[in-house]
Amino acid sequence: MQRARARTVGAVGLVALALAAATTAWVRLGPAARGTGWAEDVGLFLREHQALGPVGSLFHPYAGYLHLVPRLVVDVALALPVDRYALSVSLLCCALVGLVSAALFVLARDVVRPWPLRLVLAAVPVLLPSAPWEVTGNAANLHTFALVLSPWLFAYRARTWWGAGVTASAAVLVTCTEVQAVLFLPLLLLAWLPVRGTGRAALRALPVTVTALAGGAAQVVTALTTARTSTPGDPRVLDVAAGYLTNVVGGSWSADVGAVGRAVVDRGWVVLVVPSALLLAVLVVAVVAARWRARVLLAALTTGSVVVWSAALAANDSADARWSDAVPAVLTEATPSRYAAAAGLLLTSAVVVAAATLVDPGRRAVRLASDAVPPVRTGGTVRVARAAVGWVVVALVVTAWVGAAAPGPTTRDGGHLWQPQFRQAEASCRADPERRTVSVRALPWTAQVPCSLVLRDR
Numbered sequence: 001m002q003r004a005r006a007r008t009v010g011a012v013g014l015v016a017l018a019l020a021a022a023t024t025a026w027v028r029l030g031p032a033a034r035g036t037g038w039a040e041d042v043g044l045f046l047r048e049h050q051a052l053g054p055v056g057s058l059f060h061p062y063a064g065y066l067h068l069v070p071r072l073v074v075d076v077a078l079a080l081p082v083d084r085y086a087l088s089v090s091l092l093c094c095a096l097v098g099l100v101s102a103a104l105f106v107l108a109r110d111v112v113r114p115w116p117l118r119l120v121l122a123a124v125p126v127l128l129p130s131a132p133w134e135v136t137g138n139a140a141n142l143h144t145f146a147l148v149l150s151p152w153l154f155a156y157r158a159r160t161w162w163g164a165g166v167t168a169s170a171a172v173l174v175t176c177t178e179v180q181a182v183l184f185l186p187l188l189l190l191a192w193l194p195v196r197g198t199g200r201a202a203l204r205a206l207p208v209t210v211t212a213l214a215g216g217a218a219q220v221v222t223a224l225t226t227a228r229t230s231t232p233g234d235p236r237v238l239d240v241a242a243g244y245l246t247n248v249v250g251g252s253w254s255a256d257v258g259a260v261g262r263a264v265v266d267r268g269w270v271v272l273v274v275p276s277a278l279l280l281a282v283l284v285v286a287v288v289a290a291r292w293r294a295r296v297l298l299a300a301l302t303t304g305s306v307v308v309w310s311a312a313l314a315a316n317d318s319a320d321a322r323w324s325d326a327v328p329a330v331l332t333e334a335t336p337s338r339y340a341a342a343a344g345l346l347l348t349s350a351v352v353v354a355a356a357t358l359v360d361p362g363r364r365a366v367r368l369a370s371d372a373v374p375p376v377r378t379g380g381t382v383r384v385a386r387a388a389v390g391w392v393v394v395a396l397v398v399t400a401w402v403g404a405a406a407p408g409p410t411t412r413d414g415g416h417l418w419q420p421q422f423r424q425a426e427a428s429c430r431a432d433p434e435r436r437t438v439s440v441r442a443l444p445w446t447a448q449v450p451c452s453l454v455l456r457d458r
Contacts, residue, residue, distance in 0.1 A: 014102045017122060022098025025126045029090065029137045030407035036415035037086040037442035038138040040067075042449075045074040045139060046085075050450055054078075059176070064228040065219050068176035069096070069146065070139035081457055083426075086418035086442075090137040097136065100125050100145045103170070107152035108353075111294045117356040120394060124148070124348050129255040129404035130336035131345075134411045141338055143178035147308070148345040150174050150181035151300050154212055155190040155293070158204045168207035175215025179223055180311070180342075182216040183304055190293060233320030235313040243323035244309050245272040246331065247340035249279070252348050253400045255408050257340075261331030279351065282393055286354035289361045289386065294353060301350035305343040312339030351397060358390030416441035422454065429454045 026034065045067070048057045054075040059066055073096070077088035105122040112118045125131070125145050135141040153171055158164040175181050191205035235243075249272060250260030263271045287298050313320045319339050321330055418440065425438040429451035437448040 014105065017105055017119070018095075018098040018102040020098075021101035021122065021126045022094045024123075024405075025094040025097045025131075025136050026091065028126070028132045028405070028407055029094070029410060030132075030413065032415065032417070033132070033137060033410040033412040034090040035086050035417045035419060036412040037089070037418050037440075037447065038140055038412055038415075039443070039445065040070070040140040041074065041089050041138050042086070042418070042440065042442040042447040043445045045071055046078070046447060046449070049074055049078060050453065059218075061222045061226040063230070064223050064226050065179035066176045066222055067143065069173050070142050070177065073139040073142065078453075082453055083419055083422040083457070085422075089139055093137050093139055093142055096142060097125050097145050100149050103149060104152060107149075107156045110156075111297055112353060112356040113362060114356060114360050117352065117359065117394065120397065121349060121352045121356070123401070124345060124352065127401040127405065128252065128341065128344055128348060129400060129408075130251040130257070130341055132408055132410050133255065133336035133341070134338045135341045136410075138412075141341075144338065144342045144345065146174045146178040147180055147342050148349060150178065151184040151187050151297060151304065151346075154184050154187040154208070155297060156208075157191045157202070158208070161204060164204040164207045168211040171208045171212040172215050175212055176218060179219040180308060182219060183307060184300060185212060185216050187296070187300055188212060190296060228315075230315060231317040232315055233313045233317040235310070235320045236322075236324065238324035239320065239322055240310050240313055241324070242269070242326075243313060243319075243321065243340075244306065244343070245269070245276055246323060246334065247337050248305065248309055248343045248347060249276050251336050251340045252344040255336060255404045257334040257336050258332055261328075261334045264331055265328045282358075282389065283350060283354050285386070285389075286357040290357040291362045294357050294362070298350055298353055298357070301346050301353065305346035305350065308346065309339060309343040312337075312343075348397065351393060355390040355393040355397070358386045358393070361386070412443050415443040418442070425449060425454050 040062070044062060045057075048060055048062075049071070051057075052060055058068060058071050058075075060071075073089060073092045076092060077085055080088045101122040101124075104125070105118050108118050108121055112121055125148060126136070135144045149170075153167060153174060156167060158167050188205070188209050191208060192202045246260055246264065247257060251257050254260060260272070283298065283302055287295050290298060316339070319337060321334075323330075421440050425440055428438050429435055435451050437450050438454060440447050440449050
């Protein structure tokens, strides 16, 4: 009875967490962003849904990889009243980010044991200061949140076969949505270790392993057989480092990346180098103090953040701004980058895990003094100091979030609301029965919407 009650309370708590996270993401967007269509959501994804059908478009490659979840979102949004299409996409995307937050809370329980700190980790996807600028609330950038979920999903060992089935299904959605998730596939080994007794518990890692490897293979094949139209960048090591400090580290603290750039112009790179060095020191100490599973995830999240940012500059000339020797205007007028958001989510997750490790390392502290010194006193001092550092780090993360929690500027604020245009489009289609399509403006593109879709619900 008590176990059933605990499960019920846990399930209710997860639903509440998902709803709270989704609501936070929705509120942070603001009304203009919520009602304005963005990029592929009203362009390619909508167009290919019409041309290929809701099923035929699901695994159709675009820009070198698969976009399963964004295409599913478009399918569902088009099944709803089409005059509210932009609002439907925004709502569905915020709901999915809420599910990602709830999933992080569950998947991290073996690594981040104190539940308040797991709540902080779960809040990362919706409270990253720069997230609303471009990646929150639109299907085109949902892959960013799939990426931050992937290391936890691959490393998790399910307690039950039912849980194994859920994680395997999630692995299909993640790997067939974000090609960079393949970077974290080696973490599947954590789901198999340690193997105890007959190994039946370890076998529950089989479903997620099979589906993750299959989805990753599909992405790799797609990347090798589909041409990308983006012009590759040619970054130098200093450009990668300077851009990382400005956009990823700075963007994880403030949504106003231009203000970060102005601080660099006024006082030099020391304003970012010193905090980054302290942050690196915290991560290193946490890796030393952590249990082996947390140690691997800390290394994976931190390294993954750097790799994702570096890959973005190498693959996209638009992200390669020659950050190390950029003119002041490039720094002072910088805006958040969707590439930096992905790296920032991984870095902030690593910081929260590091803080949780310092607060609760989950193992006995290693003696740092000789046997002549009373171990309880020395170990207690080290533990208290380490926990204090951990709580300070958590406080700094939360402080940054509080300062950026209100609805902030987004790429869609000055856009063209879908619903008023749709009423005009309906009138245009009715006025000319021979008309096949009508233009509906979005950001940054204009969509050609079939009149058959415009008049579908009328």
